[in-house]
Amino acid sequence: MISFKTLHILNKPPDHSRFRLCLSAIGPEDGLLLTENGVLAVTRRLGLNPERCFALSPDLEARGLSSQFSKEQTVSFDGMVGLTASAENVISW
């Protein structure tokens, strides 16, 4: 499994100021996990490396967005635990 220096867990919608702040803090060895309202970002082009960008499936499903995001990048709650375990640091935005 891919490992990260920092995993950024982002639960704010794309219009939130902390969303932009988070994107500016992502380094080349970091990963991004979208949760809660953060998954609304899958409707936008973020210009991030897709191998390092994930979204939580229950939150995608709740918002009817599952079909808009690649299956390989969608994670369950168990997958979220795996991602956090594979990172040296976690920042919850």
Next chain:
Amino acid sequence: MSTLIIIDQPPYGSWEGREALDMAFSLAAFDQPVSLLFCGAGVNWLRKGQDAAKVHQKSIERNLSAAPIFGVEALLADSHACDQYGLVETELLDQATITDFGPELTARFDHVAFAG
């Protein structure tokens, strides 16, 4: 184990920032290395000349002046946000340092946290 606490909310409108300050002072009081970073509208915390008497609150400027006494290592101000809110170095509290926000900054800390 160093901690960076980020304040990105403007002062006086909500209690979230004050809670972040309490977190920072508590860590510092127990000898845990901690710094504060002010981003976005949060840089307005660092403006000189605050007088909150008429909104019936304590001045955050006075609160922040206690940071070095508690042992808070640095008050950092994001340069981009300072530009956005028209803050130049001379208008910032004397303890504040202007810095560039990005992965290099957050990587210097073991923990990065927000209040609220």
